[in-house]
Amino acid sequence: MGCIYGKPSAIEDSRESPRERLSSKESSDSRVSRANGSKREEGVWVKDRVDGGDARIVLIDRKANESKRLYDDQVEKKKKEKPEVVVVNYPGMGSVPKAMEGEQVAAGWPSWLAAVAGEAIKGWVPLRADTYEKLDKIGQGTYSSVYKARDVTHGKVVALKRVRFDNLDPESVRFMAREILFLRRLDHPNIIKLEGLITSRMSCSLYLVFEYMEHDLTGLASLPGVKFTEPQVKCYMQQILSGLDHCHSRGILHRDIKGSNLLIDNHGILKIADFGLASYFDPHHRTPLTSRVVTLWYRPPELLLGATQYGVSVDLWSTGCILGELYAGKPIMPGRTEVEQLHKIFKLCGSPSEDFWRKSKLPHSTVFKPQQPYRRRVAETYKDFPAAAVGLMDTLLSIEPGQRGTAASALKSEFFTTKPLACDPSSLPKYPPSKEIDAKLRDEEARRQGVVGGRGQRVELERKGPKGSLGIPAPNSNAELPMSMQKRPNSKARSEMFNPHQDEAASGFPLDPPRYTQALNGVSKDFLEQRNRVSHSGPLVQGAAWAKSRKKPDDPSMAAARADLSTLSGLVATRTLLSDDRREKPGPSQPEATNQVGRRSGPLNDWESSRRQDRKHHTQRIVGVRPMDDGKAYSKEPIMQAQGSTGKKYAFSGPLLVQANNVDLLLKEHDRKIQEDDRRARLNKARIGKFQGPVKQVTSKPILVSSSGGR
Numbered sequence: 001m002g003c004i005y006g007k008p009s010a011i012e013d014s015r016e017s018p019r020e021r022l023s024s025k026e027s028s029d030s031r032v033s034r035a036n037g038s039k040r041e042e043g044v045w046v047k048d049r050v051d052g053g054d055a056r057i058v059l060i061d062r063k064a065n066e067s068k069r070l071y072d073d074q075v076e077k078k079k080k081e082k083p084e085v086v087v088v089n090y091p092g093m094g095s096v097p098k099a100m101e102g103e104q105v106a107a108g109w110p111s112w113l114a115a116v117a118g119e120a121i122k123g124w125v126p127l128r129a130d131t132y133e134k135l136d137k138i139g140q141g142t143y144s145s146v147y148k149a150r151d152v153t154h155g156k157v158v159a160l161k162r163v164r165f166d167n168l169d170p171e172s173v174r175f176m177a178r179e180i181l182f183l184r185r186l187d188h189p190n191i192i193k194l195e196g197l198i199t200s201r202m203s204c205s206l207y208l209v210f211e212y213m214e215h216d217l218t219g220l221a222s223l224p225g226v227k228f229t230e231p232q233v234k235c236y237m238q239q240i241l242s243g244l245d246h247c248h249s250r251g252i253l254h255r256d257i258k259g260s261n262l263l264i265d266n267h268g269i270l271k272i273a274d275f276g277l278a279s280y281f282d283p284h285h286r287t288p289l290t291s292r293v294v295t296l297w298y299r300p301p302e303l304l305l306g307a308t309q310y311g312v313s314v315d316l317w318s319t320g321c322i323l324g325e326l327y328a329g330k331p332i333m334p335g336r337t338e339v340e341q342l343h344k345i346f347k348l349c350g351s352p353s354e355d356f357w358r359k360s361k362l363p364h365s366t367v368f369k370p371q372q373p374y375r376r377r378v379a380e381t382y383k384d385f386p387a388a389a390v391g392l393m394d395t396l397l398s399i400e401p402g403q404r405g406t407a408a409s410a411l412k413s414e415f416f417t418t419k420p421l422a423c424d425p426s427s428l429p430k431y432p433p434s435k436e437i438d439a440k441l442r443d444e445e446a447r448r449q450g451v452v453g454g455r456g457q458r459v460e461l462e463r464k465g466p467k468g469s470l471g472i473p474a475p476n477s478n479a480e481l482p483m484s485m486q487k488r489p490n491s492k493a494r495s496e497m498f499n500p501h502q503d504e505a506a507s508g509f510p511l512d513p514p515r516y517t518q519a520l521n522g523v524s525k526d527f528l529e530q531r532n533r534v535s536h537s538g539p540l541v542q543g544a545a546w547a548k549s550r551k552k553p554d555d556p557s558m559a560a561a562r563a564d565l566s567t568l569s570g571l572v573a574t575r576t577l578l579s580d581d582r583r584e585k586p587g588p589s590q591p592e593a594t595n596q597v598g599r600r601s602g603p604l605n606d607w608e609s610s611r612r613q614d615r616k617h618h619t620q621r622i623v624g625v626r627p628m629d630d631g632k633a634y635s636k637e638p639i640m641q642a643q644g645s646t647g648k649k650y651a652f653s654g655p656l657l658v659q660a661n662n663v664d665l666l667l668k669e670h671d672r673k674i675q676e677d678d679r680r681a682r683l684n685k686a687r688i689g690k691f692q693g694p695v696k697q698v699t700s701k702p703i704l705v706s707s708s709g710g711r
């Protein structure tokens with residue numbers, strides 16, 4: 001019985017590479033496999049040459065480093081016999097045994113899915129597109145379009161998330177399937193439920209069918225006049241933490257907790273959604289994970305400092321930010337760049353202790369360690385908040401990850417045991433539709449009409465008082481992605497692949513332009529105009545209309561915008577951390593500044609996310625990035641160049657690494673430049689206001705400059 005071994009898939013979870021723990025025999029087979037030009041690239045799967053079936057390599061005994069080749073049913077049996085059995089990368093994204101793959105195709109699954117991600121669809125049959133009637137478009141993510149639809153048989157309203165991927169590319173399919181697997185492993189009232197998948201043997205697209213949720217926390221909080229009471233805040237927090245506790249107890253980190261990923265239904269039930277950035281983790285065997293995850297405003301300091309060994313604490317930090325936001329009515333640390341984000345964190349939470357710097361050995365420590373420590377000011381800053389809330393914030397926003405506790409311990413904290421207690425979800429008020437997308441459209445409409453009372457005005461109010469509305473959409477954790485797509489040499493082919501109209505046609509759904517499509521088209525056009533005209537006006541003077549503008553792949557101004565902050569901040573970094581160890585390498589060369597919600601050129605937000613990188617191996621090809629064992633990407637090139645809108649070449653860099661030794665000076669200078677830019681934006685705004693009426697959220701004079709430093 002011969003086997004073929006290969007290196008781990010680029011999309012596998014970022015656990016230690018199984019190949020490194022396999023025997024030399026296996027390793028040599030791996031070489032054979034490559035020499036044979038085998039397409040099987042996962043280390044955990046082996047092909048049985050006798051019957052053509054696949055089995056996975058399972059680590060039976062960590063101490064003895066003993067691994068065995070087992071079929072899925074054998075794995076289950078083994079796990080029962082020996083609870084300590086560790087399945088490397090389990091659940092793998094590899095194919096199921098050939099026989100099962102055939103069964104899956106016979107059951108109606110497309111072969112491109114069954115062949116590479118059989119695990120994700122195991123035991124399910126595909127749902128048919130004609131069972132659903134599409135109603136409205138309700139969400140637009142980087143990798144998805146979400147629709148409200150009705151199951152015509154039962155009348156049930158559902159959300160259909162059409163995920164974008166390249167069905168001809170196994171890596172892309174596997175990565176997409178990862179989200180499905182996470183969702184299938186989770187089963188909790190505060191986790192979004194995946195009800196099924198729509199596709200067909202002939203289809204090249206896939207829809208995830210979810211229970212329908214009327215609101216998301218960002219959208220809800222953006223509703224004019226909405227202000228949560230303490231029992232309401234507790235009720236939402238309790239649900240977030242319960243959902244997280246479930247994820248963590250199943251070894252899953254969410255890694256993108258933010259308001260727009262917290263969906264709420266009309267009964268007040270909150271559910272954590274969007275597991276596209278999720279990852280498995282093993283608390284006992286810390287294995288390297290990417291640091292380039294979590295949306296900037298919610299990203300913990302250790303990730304900003306480049307940590308690759310982390311656990312539940314990253315989600316707890318984000319939850320602490322949400323708690324603060326629910327009381328403050330606005331994001332508590334809306335940084336525009338990674339540097340600024342870290343600075344905001346230090347200013348609020350204090351800088352890490354000497355002990356922390358010494359022990360943690362985080363990659364960017366030497367660069368970011370302030371000469372003078374920052375004092376912690378959480379209690380002082382939020383002295384108006386209820387004491388128990390500040391207590392919990394203080395824990396969740398601990399600089400040292402280990403001190404953040406767990407979701408379970410947070411649920412037992414005084415915050416939930418002191419009066420007023422959390423209200424019952426069913427007693428929460430019923431709200432009108434309030435998706436982030438609704439807020440965006442409302443805002444856009446107000447902006448277009450120059451109507452007083454639009455979001456721009458509300459935002460102004462928020463600036464004045466601490467108890468304004470939340471609801472400012474956070475930047476995404478993958479803002480540079482569109483840019484990468486734009487730079488792909490084969491971008492035409494790609495955009496054709498992702499052409500929504502083609503996708504629609506291929507999906508089996510009728511081509512009904514949903515109500516929102518037109519509105520969104522309008523928004524998009526305006527986004528482009530805005531971006532070309534605007535504006536570094538900062539998150540608080542931007543409306544929700546910016547929410548997804550960063551996601552437009554074909555906007556050439558994005559390149560300029562991103563390149564610009566490098567110039568602006570004077571923080572053009574050179575990648576210096578390309579170590580050779582098997583830790584995950586820093587992300588691919590990336591724009592210094594990314595396009596982000598409500599900012600001129602946005603934070604250095606994630607190029608990041610493993611998900612995005614993994615899915616976008618196309619990007620890797622372009623910038624010479626190779627996948628790591630754990631599926632993340634790194635670049636051998638210290639700097640990449642891209643063409644800006646002016647045709648000028650911009651140098652982009654990876655994680656923010658600066659040559660300065662004095663981080664205080666650096667941060668000050670950075671802040672000064674951002675403030676200066678804000679001032680200019682305001683001046684422009686005032687000037688334009690004289691001509692165009694009183695309510696304008698954006699400036700119309702372009703202040704983006706090229707990297708030649710024309711500011």
Ligand SMILES: Nc1ncnc2c1ncn2[C@@H]1O[C@H](COP(=O)(O)OP(=O)(O)OP(=O)(O)O)[C@@H](O)[C@H]1O
Nearest residue numbers: 139141142143144146159210211212213260274276
């Ligand atoms: N089950 C659901 N019910 C109602 N709306 C939903 C549902 N799932 C997602 N949405 C809406 O669609 C939006 C995008 O969904 P999601 O975040 O899962 O996609 P994504 O492509 O991963 O987005 P992102 O780029 O923000 O990560 C959400 O912000 C939400 O408003």
